[in-house]
Amino acid sequence: MVIFIKVPADEQTKDLHILQKIADRIKVDREGYEFEIARRILEVLEGKRYLLILDGVRRTPDGIWEKLDISKDIKDSKVVITTHYPLALKSKCVQRKVQLERLSTNEAWKMFRDIVGDNLLPDIPTARQVCTRFCSCLPLLISPIARSFKYQESPTDWQSAFSEWTPWPEVGVDGLKELYSNLEICYQLLGDESKQKCFLYASLYPANSKIYTNYLVECCIVQGFLGDVDEATKYSAMRSRGTKVILRHLVNVAFLEEGEQMRYIKMKDLYRQLALYISSKFSDLECRTYVDNEEHDEPLRSKSWQHARWISMVSSKRDGLPTNQNCGSLQTLLLQKNLKLVEIPPAYFGSMGNLIVLNLYGTKIRSLPSLSGLTKLKAFYLNGCLDLTIIPSQVQPLRHLEVFDIRDTRVNFVPCLESLRCLRISYIGSLNQRGDASNDHPISVVQKLEELTIEVKSLPQCCNEVEIVMQKFASLKNLTTFRCKFPSSETLEKIRKTIESWRDEKQLLHFKFLWDVKTQNI
Structure with missing residues (x-):
């Protein structure tokens, strides 16, 4: 059993927080006092071979050692800590210390050249010296800085960039501020403001967590990072630019990590701390x-x-x-x-x-x-609020709302909001409710709608209304993307035929059916 724990990057982190993370990882109850959580963990680990990795320890881990009784000789099980801090190595329980050495000058220069490519290297006599001196032969610095130069969209003034660097300090408390200061050149090399702001915005989410691309791009669109949204602007075009240009570039320069072909991205703790450091300035x-x-x-x-x-x-x-x-x-x-x-x-x-x-x-x-x-x-996310009930009049003040996600709630109406561009709803019963005295169907109000997702929860009701509802949706002239999810394949053929004819008429760019076995694509 391998138990990897990323220790929070804060000097105030207590043993309780680390024990709770271990409990979460091995799926035992995390509530209670330290000794209670430790006892549950020990019950699971007893008799098992395990490797416990505590990544980013900032102080001596003796407290964890004692609470989990790690100090005794446990056969075939090991505990590894990684740290930048000498204090953490003064533990009485540490039996062996392995120091990761810096690369040699030749190794560092080779790594830089391999990433950038010889054809992109400038003809600057001091390039090698500056690279190895300012990156101090540290792979942690060499990799992102080299990738930042490699993916420049226009010829880079390398000499100017080098002149803005400060040498890596030989002496420091922990070197983190110096590290961020040197990595800040990568942020500056992003060039345009759109990429810089999207990078900073991604730091709002926990390190190494999945940030779904469509959601992040929506937030960047409404925040104005990708330009103004007007009557002529299409969300599909802005979403494409946000994903294929902005986020792709951030992945290329190592600020973000790609997951499932850009379905989601992640941000490593190092780059998240860099973004928060920049934001604080x-x-x-x-x-x-x-x-x-x-x-x-x-x-x-x-x-x-x-x-x-x-x-x-x-x-x-x-x-x-x-x-x-x-x-x-x-x-x-x-x-x-x-x-x-x-x-x-x-x-x-x-x-x-x-x-x-x-x-x-x-x-x-x-x-x-x-x-x-x-x-x-402009963007309101209520999905997954299982106990939430709303009446239509509550959302009427949101006249500038463009993105609204109310799936998996007790909400069962189409909001009559004229600015809506993206709507995601659950189909529980009838979608004919509206919040005013008009006799018009609510769907006729959302004429700017471009992207629609419906998750069907009440199949019998859907069978009765499907053709009427689809006809109403067909009146939306701006609709380009339609997704529908069903609890079974029972009515799929009927709905498929309806949408096929609708697609020919509407020239939809994308449409998708899903049924909820393991959310299989059809």
């Missing part, structure tokens, strides 16, 4: 970020909320939100996967008049507070 609040560290017992920093443009509490384990906040500058609020969030105060969003992105995915809320102050909101 913005004095004009352009990309001022607050990321909550849910691992610790420290109180939420209220003042940081008030000055932030982007706030992330993704996967937070807190059971409350800061109160009495004036968040007039806030543009993004990410609260998804916060399983302890069951209620939001009625007037909580009242001071968030500039909020553009709000994500409540997977929370336990049953109702929404007043949304009347969110007049600039």
Whole structure:
């Protein structure tokens, strides 16, 4: 059994937090005191061969050793720690130390050349010296910097770039600030603002977590990173540029990692910390970020909320939100996967008049507070809020909303919002409800809609209404993408024929049917 634990990059990390991560990894209860969690872990590990890796330890791990009784001689099982900090190596339990040496000058230069390619290397006599000196023969620096030069869209002024570097320090406390300072050249070499802001925005999500590409690009679109959205702008075109140009470039230069052919991306902890470091330097609040560290017992920093443009509490384990906040500058609020969030105060969003992105995915809320102050909101994610009920009139103030995801909720109506471009809903019963006195079908109101996803939950009702509903959707002149998911294949042939004829008439760019066995494509 291999148990890999990424230790939070914070000096305040306690043994309890590490034990909880180990418990999560081997799927045992993480609640309780340290000795209770340790006992459960020991019960699972007893008699098993295991390799426990603690990555990024900042202090002596003796406390973990003792609680898990690792200090005794456990046959065929090992514990490995990785660290940049000499203090962590002073543990009485460490039996062997392995120091990773720097590359030789020739090895470092070869690595740089192999990545960049000889045909792209500039004819600068000092290139080798600068590369090895400023990167200090460290692969951690050589790889991203070389890739940043390789993927420049226009000829790079290498000499100018080198002149902005400062040599890697021979002496330092931990070298992290110096590391980020040297890696910042890679950020500058991104060139255009779109790539830079998308990189910084991706740091709002936990390191090494899956960030689904379509979702991230949607957020970047509504934030304006990819240009203005007007009547002539197509989401499909902006989504394509966001994925194939912006995110692809960030993958090429190693800032992001690709997953499942760009279905999702990940950001390594090193580059996330770099992005947060860069964001912290913005004095004009352009990309001022607050990321909550849910691992610790420290109180939420209220003042940081008030000055932030982007706030992330993704996967937070807190059971409350800061109160009495004036968040007039806030543009993004990410609260998804916060399983302890069951209620939001009625007037909580009242001071968030500039909020553009709000994500409540997977929370336990049953109702929404007043949304009347969110007049600039453009992307709203409520999917996975299984207990949530909304009435149509609650969302009517969201007149600028472009992206709305209400799948897997108790919501069963088509929102009559004229600005909608992307809508994802669950089909529970009839979709004929609307929130005003008009006799028009609600689908006729969303004429700007370009992308539609329906997850069918009530199959008998769907069978009765499918042709009527499809005809209504066919009236949407801007619709280019349609996805439909069914709990079985029972009505598939009938619906397929309806959509096939509709596709010929509408010239849909994409359409997909899914049935929920293991969400198989048809």
